[in-house]
Amino acid sequence: MKWHRPVTYSLLAVAALATAVVAFNIQVCRDWAFICENTGSRKGYRQWTLGPKTGHWYKRSPLEEFIAKEFPDSLAHRWTSYAGTGKNVFGTPVLFGHGRPGAIYRFDREIQGEWIARNPAAEVKRLYDLLVSDDQDAIQDRIMNIWDEVLAYKD
Numbered sequence: 001m002k003w004h005r006p007v008t009y010s011l012l013a014v015a016a017l018a019t020a021v022v023a024f025n026i027q028v029c030r031d032w033a034f035i036c037e038n039t040g041s042r043k044g045y046r047q048w049t050l051g052p053k054t055g056h057w058y059k060r061s062p063l064e065e066f067i068a069k070e071f072p073d074s075l076a077h078r079w080t081s082y083a084g085t086g087k088n089v090f091g092t093p094v095l096f097g098h099g100r101p102g103a104i105y106r107f108d109r110e111i112q113g114e115w116i117a118r119n120p121a122a123e124v125k126r127l128y129d130l131l132v133s134d135d136q137d138a139i140q141d142r143i144m145n146i147w148d149e150v151l152a153y154k155d
Helices: 004-024 062-070 109-117 121-133 136-154
Strands: 030-038 041-049 053-059 079-087 093-095
Touching: 062 109, 062 121, 109 136, 121 136
Parallel strands: none
Antiparallel strands: 030 041, 030 079, 041 053, 079 093
């Protein structure tokens, strides 16, 4: 009869350990984030395992604001996932997955805004048209040149 108590405690300990292992490894939600490769705008939400989406957010880029104001008929989005982090019940990441956005991902909002403020509308439109073209080599080169230009303003 005395052996029942240690066996019961052992079984409870094993059950608690198994529950903890499961809780740490089961995804309950996934935080998604997307970037528009045409404008640099970002959006996202949390998707729960049972289906609902919550916490929707949207950050409009300076380029999107400019194109929407100056060339509204040209504005088009091309959304690419850049984050898809699955989280457990404790909020700890358990899964990582995302797409591969192009060079626009490194086009900082502040740099973008400063460059747009210093250039004529036709030049900004040319940049937008280049981004829409999806020529990643040319886009990478242009974005690096813009970084150099803006950093030169600050010197």
